[in-house]
Amino acid sequence: MNELRVSIERLALGEQTLVEGLEFRVAGGQVLSLMGPSGSGKSSILAFVAGFLDPAFHVSGAVTLNGKDITALPPEERHMSLLFQDPLLFAHMSVGQNLRFGMPRALSRQEKAQRVGDALAAADLGGFDDRDPARLSGGQKARIALLRALLSEPKALLLDEPFSKLDSHLRQSFRAFVRHRAKQANLPLILVTHDQHDAAALGGACLAIGPVQS
Numbered sequence: 300m301n302e303l304r305v306s307i308e309r310l311a312l313g314e315q316t317l318v319e320g321l322e323f324r325v326a327g328g329q330v331l332s333l334m335g336p337s338g339s340g341k342s343s344i345l346a347f348v349a350g351f352l353d354p355a356f357h358v359s360g361a362v363t364l365n366g367k368d369i370t371a372l373p374p375e376e377r378h379m380s381l382l383f384q385d386p387l388l389f390a391h392m393s394v395g396q397n398l399r400f401g402m403p404r405a406l407s408r409q410e411k412a413q414r415v416g417d418a419l420a421a422a423d424l425g426g427f428d429d430r431d432p433a434r435l436s437g438g439q440k441a442r443i444a445l446l447r448a449l450l451s452e453p454k455a456l457l458l459d460e461p462f463s464k465l466d467s468h469l470r471q472s473f474r475a476f477v478r479h480r481a482k483q484a485n486l487p488l489i490l491v492t493h494d495q496h497d498a499a500a501l502g503g504a505c506l507a508i509g510p511v512q513s
Contacts, residue, residue, distance in 0.1 A: 301327035330503030380448035395428035401451035
């Protein structure tokens with residue numbers, strides 16, 4: 300079973316301590332929402348977990364995935380997928396090319412085509428393989444971005460305010476879609492948000508991240 304463990308003794312930017320004494324674990328199929336005001340360090344925690352933390356930050360801590368310490372590994376060796384507010388699809392690629400981009404190289408062309416077709420059908424986007432991303436709606440782009448993340452076969456899914464730019468209807472349906480797909484894949488899921496409705500919709504535990512008192 301996938302399990303992600305994070306321990307942060309101190310996370311700081313210059314002399315300013317953002318987070319200290321933080322520990323949590325997320326098992327496969329479970330959700331942990333990190334909630335707090337802007338500037339509290341939520342996204343920095345996610346960047347530390349994914350291996351993208353800006354060198355301007357100083358951090359002491361550890362990230363463990365399935366019992367293996369991956370703290371020193373580069374992002375591409377951590378096998379995690381990170382989704383942001385914007386879908387960040389490759390504009391010069393079709394939908395299908397976007398989906399195939401991060402898939403395991405060991406798969407044959409036929410296997411990739413089958414998986415892309417199955418994923419699009421499951422997301423009610425059958426026949427979109429050759430579609431230009433510029434012609435997609437906001438909700439469709441969000442679903443494609445998530446499918447691309449899942450097709451790369453990650454061992455954990457990290458979400459940084461991925462629902463914030465969607466309207467209320469799309470937001471509700473996409474939250475349900477994310478929750479279902481992550482649980483289906485048995486992935487530990489960490490959500491960064493300042494919206495309690497997002498956290499409630501995905502379920503699981505919630506951890507408040509606040510300013511450190513000096």
